[in-house]
Amino acid sequence: MTAPALQLEDVTKTIGGLTILDGVPLTVQPGERRAIIGPNGAGKTTLLNVIAGFLPPTRGRVLVFGRDVTRLPAHRRVDVGLLKTNQQPAVLRELTALENVLLALLRGRHRFFGLAGSVDRDREARRQAMAVLEEWDLLDVANERVQHLSHGYQRRLELAARFAMRPRLLLLDEPAAGLAADEIPAFLERLQRLPRDMTVVLVEHSMRVVFAFADRITVLHHGAVLTEGTPDEVRQDRYAQEAYLSGGTRRNDA
Numbered sequence: 001m002t003a004p005a006l007q008l009e010d011v012t013k014t015i016g017g018l019t020i021l022d023g024v025p026l027t028v029q030p031g032e033r034r035a036i037i038g039p040n041g042a043g044k045t046t047l048l049n050v051i052a053g054f055l056p057p058t059r060g061r062v063l064v065f066g067r068d069v070t071r072l073p074a075h076r077r078v079d080v081g082l083l084k085t086n087q088q089p090a091v092l093r094e095l096t097a098l099e100n101v102l103l104a105l106l107r108g109r110h111r112f113f114g115l116a117g118s119v120d121r122d123r124e125a126r127r128q129a130m131a132v133l134e135e136w137d138l139l140d141v142a143n144e145r146v147q148h149l150s151h152g153y154q155r156r157l158e159l160a161a162r163f164a165m166r167p168r169l170l171l172l173d174e175p176a177a178g179l180a181a182d183e184i185p186a187f188l189e190r191l192q193r194l195p196r197d198m199t200v201v202l203v204e205h206s207m208r209v210v211f212a213f214a215d216r217i218t219v220l221h222h223g224a225v226l227t228e229g230t231p232d233e234v235r236q237d238r239y240a241q242e243a244y245l246s247g248g249t250r251r252n253d254a
């Protein structure tokens with residue numbers, strides 16, 4: 001049997017006596033698109049940071065493709081194919097869009113190293129970087145410095161660069177935050193085009209993105225799993241409705 005892409009067992013995080021995550025279980029199958037939703041302060045970002053290795057859990061285990069990574073630091077989790085995007089796009093602002101993607105390619109699981117000469121290697125890296133930029137509709141800004149790009153472009157470039165690293169498990173922390181309403185459909189369409197051999201875990205307040213993108217949804221409330229199911233099941237779940245979907249908490253349905 002294939003191991004789940006991500007498995008959390010009893011993940012608990014306390015900070016200064018406060019329980020922020022309270023025994024969270026989670027199983028995400030390979031290729032699945034899973035959304036994690038919940039009110040402000042539910043613990044979603046903390047959970048992603050524990051999965052990515054930026055925060056150690058107080059208790060519990062994190063397994064990625066069957067491997068226990070609980071004690072691995074974030075940079076070592078990249079080696080098992082795990083990558084996370086940030087709420088603020090993590091791009092190098094002084095570099096161009098092309099240079100950002102080139103760097104990502106060189107850090108990712110690519111095969112330039114077998115190529116004979118460095119000229120061939122550089123040419124191949126550049127060819128692949130341009131292909132990634134084209135795929136993400138970024139060719140027109142390939143040689144622009146990132147600091148001159150709009151937030152929407154920076155967001156797309158961050159995803160393109162992460163994509164170029166060919167993660168097997170991609171964690172997206174509020175990718176639609178800061179996008180204008182008219183940018184969301186194209187952005188959603190790009191997310192939907194991510195290859196199915198890439199498992200995606202998404203934290204997002206835009207219910208439009210969540211319900212269109214996710215195969216399954218986990219609702220987090222006060223650091224614990226309130227409910228989990230398909231988009232239809234969660235939409236009809238009374239507890240999810242009360243805690244989040246029709247409550248007075250912040251949502252972004254743009």
Ligand SMILES: Nc1ncnc2c1ncn2[C@@H]1O[C@H](COP(=O)(O)OP(=O)(O)OP(=O)(O)O)[C@@H](O)[C@H]1O
Nearest residue numbers: 015016018020038039040041042043044045046047
């Ligand atoms: N380092 C910390 N020290 C103390 N409390 C923290 C720390 N980090 C997070 N918290 C608290 O833990 C709770 C969960 O925070 P978290 O950012 O994970 O929630 P969230 O669900 O991502 O919220 P949002 O939707 O607003 O981003 C909040 O009450 C927050 O104030």
